[in-house]
Amino acid sequence: MEAPELPDIVGALRAVLPAECVLERAEERRPYECDGLTAFRSVPAVVVLPRTEDEVRRTLLTCHRLKVPLVARGSGTGLSGGATPHPAGVLLSCARMSRVLEVDPINRIARVEPGVPNLKISEAAAPHQLYYAPDPSSQVACSIGGNVAENSGGVHCLKYGLTVHNVLGVRGYTVAGERIELGGQAPDSAGLDLLALTIGSEGLLLIVTEVLVRLIPRPPCAQLVMASFADVQSAGSAVAAIIAAGTIPAALEMMDRKATAAVEPFVHAGYDLQAAAILLVESDGTPEEVREQVQEIERVLRAAGATALRVSESEAERLRLWSGRKNAFPAAGRLSPDYYCMDGTIPRKHVGHVLEAIERMEREYGLRCMNVFHAGDGNLHPVILFDANEPGSWERADRFGAEILELCVQLGGTITGEHGVGLEKLNSMCVQFSPAERAAFFAVKEAFDPDGLLNPGKLIPTLARCAEYGRMHVHGGAMPHPDLPRF
């Protein structure tokens, strides 16, 4: 696509927006060059910071008229490059659209602007003993608009669901500046489910300007069980045993020894560094429910071969045990100049197998990898340590990550858990989906955005890209997927 000269779009935006909404100086645009996936950087042609829906609409109309690409950005904490700017395009930041518009404790909903940080919603609902459940690690900073774009998760999504299960409606604008309202308070929604389609669509279909979320009652009580295992296989089996016993804990996390060893000197969480892997299993609810569930969890963990169990005896202890898990990624930053946090999902029963395969890959690529899992969901977050200043180091990390994702697909899983596809996993999309499936993605994208202006080049790989990836691929030109049914 041929982008117009820079002055055209800046001048056209200045003509319809207040002066302080449009940033064009290089030093103003530079801070937007990347999101949390810092390996991909690109300074946008211009940054727009709207305060109102109407300013979003005017920005879209201008981009649409001039055929200029537009990339929306929440807080820039995304890990897959979903908000990496287009060098000839507009970067639309939702940072100033950050009002909580309504908290309705009777209907248990909140209406918020897209730039509101995830945790602020729970803070606004706290006087009513309500909160918003999905809790990405970045929840202090990450915006609800970004959560909608990426269908974000968090440690408590095992019990409470991903963003798609907690957002009731969105209002947004098409690339042509038409307002669209999707969903609402009713459980069913007439017509095609464009709400679910929009959630996780990474800004390729609509620009969301308002989000209606479900609030839930804050559980009166929570308790955390830490279990130690002598090998990763038995830790993996214990995860499957808990789920098979009919228990859905509030959270069910796993860290291998490489992860606990990285985090413990930094956070002093009290982790068992002798264990090959630990599980963190949380129960929440009424005191009676928690007591009953914790007993059941302890019973199952012992039967599954736990070498030690520790149950939090106070809220302070519970939070300290969590602090290690929540600081696993920053801890990686202390061990290594750079780290690459992966995100894939596998059937729970394969956890041990995948950890062994990752150990083999560590030797093969000459890079260390520590492992943190949302184990209850089968959602892996291997953290590959590398040094971007060392030539070839990022390329090896990138290939290491791609091989982990392909293993996820081979085992019947997927290339994402909660971080989205963005720029990062375009090649892996070629592995996960057949040509017919990718064609369906393209057709839907084209239905909303025929000129391909909204976040171009993300989420859906082109045919050419998949062909190219196929040619250079270890499998000798053929994608492994198409004839393997996924279920």
Place this chain on the structure above:
Amino acid sequence: MEAPELPDIVGALRAVLPAECVLERAEERRPYECDGLTAFRSVPAVVVLPRTEDEVRRTLLTCHRLKVPLVARGSGTGLSGGATPHPAGVLLSCARMSRVLEVDPINRIARVEPGVPNLKISEAAAPHQLYYAPDPSSQVACSIGGNVAENSGGVHCLKYGLTVHNVLGVRGYTVAGERIELGGQAPDSAGLDLLALTIGSEGLLLIVTEVLVRLIPRPPCAQLVMASFADVQSAGSAVAAIIAAGTIPAALEMMDRKATAAVEPFVHAGYDLQAAAILLVESDGTPEEVREQVQEIERVLRAAGATALRVSESEAERLRLWSGRKNAFPAAGRLSPDYYCMDGTIPRKHVGHVLEAIERMEREYGLRCMNVFHAGDGNLHPVILFDANEPGSWERADRFGAEILELCVQLGGTITGEHGVGLEKLNSMCVQFSPAERAAFFAVKEAFDPDGLLNPGKLIPTLARCAEYGRMHVHGGAMPHPDLPRF
């Protein structure tokens, strides 16, 4: 669209399908002329009864080549005309694709063909103390494929969700005969959420040939509370009070006196016929959970002004109390030659207001209406009684129903709860959605089916139809919606 002459399509199908798959004699085609919405009838040009995915694929390729419409049908129990045949098209019945392919108790999933009756899945899972949660009233007969097409609900969807919350994946074929697999066992799915888009799409996008469903543990205990109220307003307030108290019952149903009076002589459920309305509130879980929740429910109901409470003391009593609710529609058939079961959703707080408005409409249209609600979800099922042999009676029932649905939209609700749009609610879609929203539906439909062959004329009203409905509409040509935000 110009359909080819009848012999072309029959001959072409006979060339690629076994003889017993193709029904062309008038007496063989006649039984397929309508689904549960019997006011709409149309005999298909030919009926195809495939046994395999490959036969579905061949049927699609043939229709695609000859540009012949195709309507898929499960068990024909749908209530919105979603399976009404096209007179020049193929009716594809999934009745012979009715195998349970796999029950996996460890991963708690079942893989089934689309023609499997809903209840058969739970029967197949019963040896593992598991079941499939969504429970439409027609669950003995209705197929999982039809449930997927309509995003069906049931009395227990308040706690366990609609079909979209319980289906993990589907396999299907595009109109061009390409296989597509959507979803899977992982909680997130990379790329656009085409699985949620497909569920409730009424056969307009894909033909589903396999469904992967979530199974959940059968609760060990369940108890039902029946509460009587002297007026419908306080029954409505009691519903809101239960939800506001933080309790999610397994089911929360409401019947007005017209409904209980219709059903009691027929079923002898033991309903309080003095009450203006009754609530049926179910709790399920472990015995401790149920005891605790039932106490809380009784407390809230008393505080909300219940004039009498009865708690089921045995499983037989619980099932007897349910039998009245479950036979409400057949009971309507004893009171009146015909009945028209509506399906709309409103915010719970408006239940009393809607019941009063329906009483006014009964007088206006000269027709009786009894009311059965999935009250916890705000999902209304007014049952309008009429006599199709009386001239003008169906037309009045039709207008009565449309007015109820428009009231739902005006109150911030929607025109569907769990029965879909089909042919029935096309006009109401003009009221619910703005032109930009309908254009988005059309664009997505076109992305999957550019020639408009799959279930044409359903779900999405044409621009011309909405314009026509606008002209004849009481609001004097303008749809009430577009400038009223829905949330």
